[in-house]
Amino acid sequence: MTTRWFGARVQRVEDDRLLRGNGHFTDDIGEGALESYLVRSPFAHARIKSIDVSAALAVPGVVAVYVSADLPFGDKDLPILIPHPNLTHGRTQRCLASEVVRYVGEAVAFVVAENRYIAEDAADLVEVDYEPLPVVITPEASARAEHLVHDDVPGNVAAELLQEVGDVEAALAAAPHRKRLLLRFERGAACPMEGRAVWARWSQPEHRLTVYDSTQSPTSIRGGLAVLFGLPESDVDVIAPDVGGGFGPKIMLFYSDELLVPFAAMQLGRPVKWTEDRQEHFTAVNQERGQVHEVEVGFDDDGRVLALSDDFIHDGGAYTPYGIILPIITAAQVPGPYRIPNYRVRFRDVYTNATATSPYRGAGRPHACFVMERTLDAIAAELSLDRVDVRRRNLIASDQFPYNLGIIWQDGNIVVYDSGNYPALVERAVEMLGPRPEGDHIGMGLSPYVEGTGVGPYEGAHVQVLVSGKVVAATGIPNQGQAHATVWAQIVADQLGVDVADVEVTSGDTRRFQWGVGTFASRAAIMAGNAMAVAAGMVADKAKHVAAEHLEANPEDLELVDGRVRVKGSPDRGIPLAAVAVLANPMRYAFGGGTEAATQFTPKARPGPPLAEGEQPGLEATGYFSPVGSAWAAGCHAAYVRVDPKTFRLEVLKYVVVHDCGRLINPMVVEGQIEGGVAQGIGGAFYERLAYDVDGQLRNASFMEFLMPYATEIPAIEIDHIETPSPLNPLGIKGAGEAGVIPVGAVLASAIEEALGVPISEMPLSPLKLYELSQARTR
Amino acid sequence: MKVNGVAHPAPGDPRRLLSDHLRHDLGLTGTHVGCEHGVCGCCTVLFDGAPIRSCLMLAVQAEGHEVTTIEGLAAPDAPLHPVQQAFHECHALQCGFCTPGFVLSVVGLLNQHPSPTAQEVEEGISGNLCRCTGYASIRRAVLRAVELSPK
Numbered sequence: 044m045t046t047r048w049f050g051a052r053v054q055r056v057e058d059d060r061l062l063r064g065n066g067h068f069t070d071d072i073g074e075g076a077l078e079s080y081l082v083r084s085p086f087a088h089a090r091i092k093s094i095d096v097s098a099a100l101a102v103p104g105v106v107a108v109y110v111s112a113d114l115p116f117g118d119k120d121l122p123i124l125i126p127h128p129n130l131t132h133g134r135t136q137r138c139l140a141s142e143v144v145r146y147v148g149e150a151v152a153f154v155v156a157e158n159r160y161i162a163e164d165a166a167d168l169v170e171v172d173y174e175p176l177p178v179v180i181t182p183e184a185s186a187r188a189e190h191l192v193h194d195d196v197p198g199n200v201a202a203e204l205l206q207e208v209g210d211v212e213a214a215l216a217a218a219p220h221r222k223r224l225l226l227r228f229e230r231g232a233a234c235p236m237e238g239r240a241v242w243a244r245w246s247q248p249e250h251r252l253t254v255y256d257s258t259q260s261p262t263s264i265r266g267g268l269a270v271l272f273g274l275p276e277s278d279v280d281v282i283a284p285d286v287g288g289g290f291g292p293k294i295m296l297f298y299s300d301e302l303l304v305p306f307a308a309m310q311l312g313r314p315v316k317w318t319e320d321r322q323e324h325f326t327a328v329n330q331e332r333g334q335v336h337e338v339e340v341g342f343d344d345d346g347r348v349l350a351l352s353d354d355f356i357h358d359g360g361a362y363t364p365y366g367i368i369l370p371i372i373t374a375a376q377v378p379g380p381y382r383i384p385n386y387r388v389r390f391r392d393v394y395t396n397a398t399a400t401s402p403y404r405g406a407g408r409p410h411a412c413f414v415m416e417r418t419l420d421a422i423a424a425e426l427s428l429d430r431v432d433v434r435r436r437n438l439i440a441s442d443q444f445p446y447n448l449g450i451i452w453q454d455g456n457i458v459v460y461d462s463g464n465y466p467a468l469v470e471r472a473v474e475m476l477g478p479r480p481e482g483d484h485i486g487m488g489l490s491p492y493v494e495g496t497g498v499g500p501y502e503g504a505h506v507q508v509l510v511s512g513k514v515v516a517a518t519g520i521p522n523q524g525q526a527h528a529t530v531w532a533q534i535v536a537d538q539l540g541v542d543v544a545d546v547e548v549t550s551g552d553t554r555r556f557q558w559g560v561g562t563f564a565s566r567a568a569i570m571a572g573n574a575m576a577v578a579a580g581m582v583a584d585k586a587k588h589v590a591a592e593h594l595e596a597n598p599e600d601l602e603l604v605d606g607r608v609r610v611k612g613s614p615d616r617g618i619p620l621a622a623v624a625v626l627a628n629p630m631r632y633a634f635g636g637g638t639e640a641a642t643q644f645t646p647k648a649r650p651g652p653p654l655a656e657g658e659q660p661g662l663e664a665t666g667y668f669s670p671v672g673s674a675w676a677a678g679c680h681a682a683y684v685r686v687d688p689k690t691f692r693l694e695v696l697k698y699v700v701v702h703d704c705g706r707l708i709n710p711m712v713v714e715g716q717i718e719g720g721v722a723q724g725i726g727g728a729f730y731e732r733l734a735y736d737v738d739g740q741l742r743n744a745s746f747m748e749f750l751m752p753y754a755t756e757i758p759a760i761e762i763d764h765i766e767t768p769s770p771l772n773p774l775g776i777k778g779a780g781e782a783g784v785i786p787v788g789a790v791l792a793s794a795i796e797e798a799l800g801v802p803i804s805e806m807p808l809s810p811l812k813l814y815e816l817s818q819a820r821t822r
Numbered sequence: 823m824k825v826n827g828v829a830h831p832a833p834g835d836p837r838r839l840l841s842d843h844l845r846h847d848l849g850l851t852g853t854h855v856g857c858e859h860g861v862c863g864c865c866t867v868l869f870d871g872a873p874i875r876s877c878l879m880l881a882v883q884a885e886g887h888e889v890t891t892i893e894g895l896a897a898p899d900a901p902l903h904p905v906q907q908a909f910h911e912c913h914a915l916q917c918g919f920c921t922p923g924f925v926l927s928v929v930g931l932l933n934q935h936p937s938p939t940a941q942e943v944e945e946g947i948s949g950n951l952c953r954c955t956g957y958a959s960i961r962r963a964v965l966r967a968v969e970l971s972p973k
Contacts, residue, residue, distance in 0.1 A: 058910040070855070236856045287917045753947075753949070754948050757956055
């Protein structure tokens with residue numbers, strides 16, 4: 044393989060249509076679809092006494108109104124996607140609630156009408172009689188179990204898990220210094236610019252269900268719908284077209300609409316669509332990050348950590364559809380890039396009367412990083428040591444890989460860091476950050492981090508050279524802006540010796556590739572990227588094999604260069620890849636375009652059957668990649684900030700990122716991921732707060748009050764890369780999608796604490812929060 | 823109203839939003855809807871040459887006015903408009919959902935300030951939300967669009 048495209052700043056092939064307004068997002072699909080709207084609970088916890096849909100049904104233009112009893116699957120609990128033995132009290136909601144609602148936004152009824160305006164009007168007329176029940180909204184209140192979210196879950200505890208490496212009690216007892224911290228991280232919301240949307244059509248003549256879904260996992264949606272509706276998977280197509288950002292919550296399945304829209308389409312015999320509005324996105328789409336950590340750390344005079352105990356509560360929300368992946372990730376990611384000889388972590392995943400939780404960009408990691416970094420800052424403060432020095436003294440050395448953490452990972456295996464160079468990351472970040480700016484109320488923060496990326500189990504790809512010489516490639520996982528069509532093309536083009544413009548990639552369409560898992564956990568580049576390399580490599584081998592016969596050469600003496608298969612050292616002896624594609628199909632008909640070369644009646648006959656045993660027609664292959672474990676990316680962020688002591692406005696004076704995601708497929712794309720991640724991190728750390736009140740009402744469910752940053756809040760970011768290849772995949776790559784967001788809270792907390800001289804132990808911050816903390820200090 | 827230079831009758835339903843009219847009646851789905859309360863800017867179109875939120879206007883209010891959507895910026899076979907080209911070169915879009923609104927906001931900005939200062943750039947793009955890029959590449963794209971624009 045001659046590498047030409049891998050590593051280059053190839054500009055994106057998907058841009059042109061998106062820039063011209065020719066993108067294809069789920070709500071863009073028309074075709075006379077009926078439109079729908081969900082009636083949702085206005086209470087965080089209530090018993091449903093009755094539902095009356097008669098007035099809604101009477102509205103002209105309303106086609107159907109469904110409640111739970113109308114659904115053949117209405118009395119089934121939705122699946123727990125990832126069961127775990129420690130999830131002793133897993134609970135999921137039903138498609139439509141009929142007895143108890145447990146969060147504001149839980150779906151109760153589904154209105155289908157000739158258009159959305161009518162559906163919304165009619166939804167207002169659905170009368171639901173609720174009997175409010177006591178609400179549990181904070182994780183602390185849940186853990187106290189004054190009220191129960193589920194009657195049959197004692198103490199509100201869905202799961203509990205304790206892990207220990209070494210002997211923490213003994214090490215704490217022997218440590219020269221000990222410190223306790225209470226650290227609190229609130230929920231955040233991913234808020235992709237496109238909300239969720241589903242469109243479905245049932246074709247009775249074809250016996251075929253077609254679903255467009257703005258999901259991060261069309262293959263899983265397809266599998267679930269096939270089971271639910273008793274259809275063979277081959278009768279169900281699920282397509283994630285252009286998806287306007289995902290950031291995690293679109294990996295969740297099933298949201299109620301994902302079942303209701305195809306169900307209604309099958310019932311009504313017409314296409315049905317549903318598009319979320321922004322207000323319901325705030326309460327109906329999964330959230331994440333609410334955790335409360337009680338930390339005890341023992342350390343020596345130099346600030347080296349000798350023992351760390353972390354006991355935390357994870358706010359699971361009202362249901363546990365996604366299992367306990369989030370607290371498992373947090374538990375594994377707290378130690379980060381540091382040597383912690385004795386580590387004990389216990390979590391309790393507790394129910395609250397809030398939207399269910401599942402991964403949001405970072406997925407358990409920003410809070411883990413915050414906990415570890417706040418702890419190191421506390422050690423530095425206690426010993427009057429330089430904060431960066433304390434980090435240097437605790438970092439895992441570059442010769443300690445593979446590094447076994449001894450804690451379980453989300454794939455069920457023990458965490459083993461495959462490769463990395465953490466000290467180099469920190470030193471480069473310090474160098475890039477440079478001298479402290481002049482002035483008052485300025486603070487510095489620095490945080491290295493690790494990220495387990497590319498979790499399995501597998502992804503696959505199909506690559507085919509067409510008789511035109513163009514290459515088509517497909518994988519099951521969808522794209523939400525990560526430039527898959529460009530980076531997969533780079534990988535395939537290198538393997539086949541063609542121009543990147545000659546490779547057309549389809550992703551997230553089960554009609555083109557039916558197996559796969561999904562786009563999440565910074566896994567797409569590793570999983571699908573390597574699968575593309577495997578499949579394209581198989582195609583290259585086949586091309587050599589087919590061409591060898593015609594070039595009268597050994598396959599191993601051939602190479603694929605500039606769209607041709609040619610003899611190494613004799614570039615004139617070769618044939619175009621397009622011709623090889625023709626020859627790879629020994630068919631009877633010659634209909635031009637070079638196909639006459641492939642019929643078995645061509646003069647150059649060969650012995651035996653035209654398709655020898657074990658051979659398949661076509662210059663194509665399907666390949667899979669399945670890793671033995673996660674590839675651990677790492678990085679270090681550092682910043683100088685200034686905080687106005689009167690208005691508490693935050694000004695980020697400088698923000699630097701050193702990032703190591705192994706070999707870079709396309710640095711431009713990786714930098715875009717980092718810049719976007721840091722912006723999301725800044726938003727989550729200082730501007731965005733989900734303001735739930737004691738009744739479980741989200742008081743700021745709009746962009747007017749939930750302050751996602753505009754350009755004015757986000758500074759320029761300086762980025763540098765270190766490349767430590769992963770030994771766990773042939774391309775040596777590690778994931779990059781979530782890294783940008785992970786340490787931002789930790790960095791800003793440290794910097795703001797120094798700038799203002801107030802202790803920071805919680806996220807998110809805000810000018811108001813800083814004012815309150817300053818007042819508390821002066822009192 | 824004229825949309826991208828073509829005259830269209832007003833919709834029959836007086837409460838139809840301009841954004842819904844463009845998307846679902848005229849099939850101009852490049853105008854996106856991200857919040858329906860005028861904050862995110864995804865639905866930005868040019869209204870008599872100036873950027874407005876099409877989700878905050880009723881379609882009937884556009885009667886007698888000229889609307890330009892993203893589809894009207896460059897003909898299907900023509901090269902990209904300088905602002906579109908600049909967004910491409912600077913990787914100023916990822917998922918592409920906010921992109922049409924940003925592009926039209928920047929077109930409006932450069933109509934008003936052909937050589938904007940850094941402050942004018944910041945203000946010109948500060949009414950649109952993007953969740954993917956972190957804005958740095960969009961700032962670069964505005965400056966690149968200035969270079970690419972015919973003087």
